[in-house]
Amino acid sequence: MELFRLIIDWLSILAIPMIIFLFIGYGAYKKLPVYEKFVxxxxxxxxxxxxxxxxxxxxxxxxAMFRASGALDMLTYLVSPLTNLIGMKPELLPMALMRPLSGSGSLGVMTDLMKTHGVDSLIGFTASTMFGSTETTFYVLAVYFGAVGVRNTRYAAPAGLLADAAGLITAVLICQLWY
Amino acid sequence: MLNYIWFWMIMISLLVAAGTDIYHEVSGEPATGGHQTEESLNKRTKLGQLADAAISSATTAVNISIGLIGVMALWLGIMKIAEEAGFITILARLVKPVTKRLFPEIPPDHPAIGAMLMNIAANMLGLSNAATPLGLKAMEELQELNPEKDKASNSMIMFLVINTSAITLIPASAIAIRASLGSANPQQIIVPSIISASMATLVGLSTVKLIQKFEKRKANKKGDA
Known part of the structure; x- marks a missing residue:
């Protein structure tokens, strides 16, 4: 476990210098005008x-409107009977609903949960696992499709959200077992 | 689909905010002080908060986009060199067996594969600064193969679902916050996170594949009739 962490730490430090060296070096080896190509x-x-x-x-x-209006809190209230079924703590629900919507928002919820319930409590542990279990789907959809001018995203949003739900539920279940 | 989601998020927000404000007015919440200034009304009501949030979010969006330009330029420059040197094609060839199944519409040597691979690798290492430009590069390549330019292609959706459920080997920001709050074992979340993210990826992949199969069958039936 420690070794694994050490390897990953070094990999993430070395990745960018290595990529820059490899790509520019290979470009020069192929006799490309690297500076001009970069620009x-x-x-x-x-x-x-x-x-x-x-x-x-x-x-x-x-x-932002959804959060500020209190609609997110209302959604939390409506979904809570469902999440109780898998034994999910109600405190974690705002985290689950915020995660696909906003990266900074879910970071805030996570920090808040760990502060109030303790970092190493089940709630703190699960919240931080949920944070790592998926990406901010709506941000990725907007930016990635926006960059190429795709307006009709077809089934991308529901598929992405279903994947998020699977990741978040798995996080809850695993943390219950692990804890 | 995003049309509906967007529309309803805004409509529900407006309704909930208005409903909350009306409820508070009718239930006779004691007005703080005799004379309300315009500013305090803005802060006190949900509709006022909603308006503030909407306006400030626009500024945030521009700040994010502008902040992205520098790193975008850096990675797109590096990628240009790699592409013209043929490095991306070499990468793409290495993962051919997997990509052939996931992205049947993309020619296996196409630069889109290399760009997607780089994006996924950057995500795994938690290099989010590098991941976005590389991902956008991949989207541009995919767009070139897309027959209907304003409609998402199957490959794009597959790529995005893999991307949003991204498996990160080290969820660095979560670990950093855990450490700063005095956790006994901040990196304890690594393995559970990887398992959960893998589950998300698996479900995402299968959903996209199922929908594609379903749509294909529907198209075939139409062709027969």
Missing amino acids: EGAKEGFEVGVKIIPYLVAMLMAI
């Missing part, structure tokens, strides 16, 4: 950054 690629960065603005505004606005 050529980097030019697109600005375009992409600007392109996603409207999509991100639309998404973040809806999520």
